[in-house]
Amino acid sequence: MCRTHATVRRVLGELVAGGDDMTVVDMEAGLEHLSRGTTRASDTMLVVAEPYFKSLETARRAYELAKELGIPRVFVVANKSRGPRDEEAIRTFCERNHLDLLAAVSFDDTVLEAELGGAAVLDVNAQASSVMQIQRLADLITAL
Amino acid sequence: MGGSVNGGHRVAVCGKGGSGKTTIAGTLARVLARRGRHVVAIDGDSNPNLALTLGLPRAEAQRIPPLPRDLLVERTDPSGERSYVLREPPDEIIRTYGVHTPDNVMLLLMGRVDHAGAG
Numbered sequence: 639m640c641r642t643h644a645t646v647r648r649v650l651g652e653l654v655a656g657g658d659d660m661t662v663v664d665m666e667a668g669l670e671h672l673s674r675g676t677t678r679a680s681d682t683m684l685v686v687a688e689p690y691f692k693s694l695e696t697a698r699r700a701y702e703l704a705k706e707l708g709i710p711r712v713f714v715v716a717n718k719s720r721g722p723r724d725e726e727a728i729r730t731f732c733e734r735n736h737l738d739l740l741a742a743v744s745f746d747d748t749v750l751e752a753e754l755g756g757a758a759v760l761d762v763n764a765q766a767s768s769v770m771q772i773q774r775l776a777d778l779i780t781a782l
Numbered sequence: 783m784g785g786s787v788n789g790g791h792r793v794a795v796c797g798k799g800g801s802g803k804t805t806i807a808g809t810l811a812r813v814l815a816r817r818g819r820h821v822v823a824i825d826g827d828s829n830p831n832l833a834l835t836l837g838l839p840r841a842e843a844q845r846i847p848p849l850p851r852d853l854l855v856e857r858t859d860p861s862g863e864r865s866y867v868l869r870e871p872p873d874e875i876i877r878t879y880g881v882h883t884p885d886n887v888m889l890l891l892m893g894r895v896d897h898a899g900a901g
Contacts, residue, residue, distance in 0.1 A: 659820040661792045664807040664832045667799035679792060686797030686806055696798050709794075717802040749805055756840045760809055769809060776813045779793060 682711040682782060684740070689716065689724035694731045701737050711782060713740035715775065720745045741775040743768050799829075808835025812885040821887045822876060830891055837884035846881050848893025 663680070683704040687697035697714055704712045714737050716728040725742055732739040746768035752759040760769055795810070797803035804827070811823040812835075825832035833843035853875065854866040868875065880888040 659790060660811075660814050661790065661822045661824065662807050662811040662814075663792070663794045663824040663826050664804050664830075665794050665796040665826050666828055667797070667801075667803070680794035681791050682793045684793060684795045684806070686795060686801045686803040688798075688801055693798055693801060700796055704796075715795075715806060717797075717806065743802070743806065749802070756834060758808065758812075758835045758837045759805060760812055760835075761837055768805070769813075772806060772809045773813050775806070776810055776817070779791075779810070780814070780817075782791070 680709050682713070682779065683709045684713055684715045686715050686717050687728065688718050689720070689728050694728065698731075698735050698737060701735075713738050715740055716742035718745040719743070740778055741771065743771045743775070804832055804835055808832050811887045812836060812883075815885045815887045822880070822890065823883075823887045824890045824892065826892045828893075830893070833881070833883070833889060833891070836887050836889055838881070838889075846889070846891050847879070848891045849875070849879055851893075 683701075685697045685700045685704070687693050701712055701714060714728075714732055716725065716739065719725050719728065719742050728742065729739060731737070744767055746759070746766055748763050748766035749759045749768055752762045755762070759766055763769070793810070795803045795807035808823065811821045815821040823832060823836060830848075831843070833846060834840060838846075853869050855869050856864060857867050858864050870878070876888055876890065880890055883889050
């Protein structure tokens, strides 16, 4: 087993014992960590999906793997949706494949602006649409 | 809040490269921290850039050392089964290697994957 992944799982698995309130893990891109079981120690898995078929397909596989691993709560979070048509496409895909869609974050130029400047979107504009939508996502996660 | 035994909630964010998972993970961590939650953020990506989303300047973000490899010690139990265990308790690891970020999210960096010798 790759030691980096083993460390993630160990630290993640035991962090809660240290009394931390919330732990948020930015996972390795792709599915490899799922097949290795790195994420098994999570309570909630958010699978970020963009509104195009390849991304949704990857999200579906990640979602199903996470379920198989026994992660108690698995959700899709739609990202970079550019309007009602994108949102509808994501919703339809999730319904068809029995994926639980938790929230949608719209495409936001402020994110691009932040990335170009090597900064955080929250620091560029705390009122940006993506930030507001992530705040709603935080509400939902806190309420789980 | 449900989840694990003593109330902590471990949220993993995954997705394809470029999906925006880091923006969502980092902003989510900061939003929760601004609401007064104690948040630990772990960058488990082999191409780490969560630090920027957490509000650290680029120069500072590049100086963060990843967790040392030897934090995991291989153990063989009497039945011959091998496993990895942590050398230090997790709260000790956070205290020693955690990086403070502007909204008080504590950041841990798992490090770039260097497959040589990584098993």
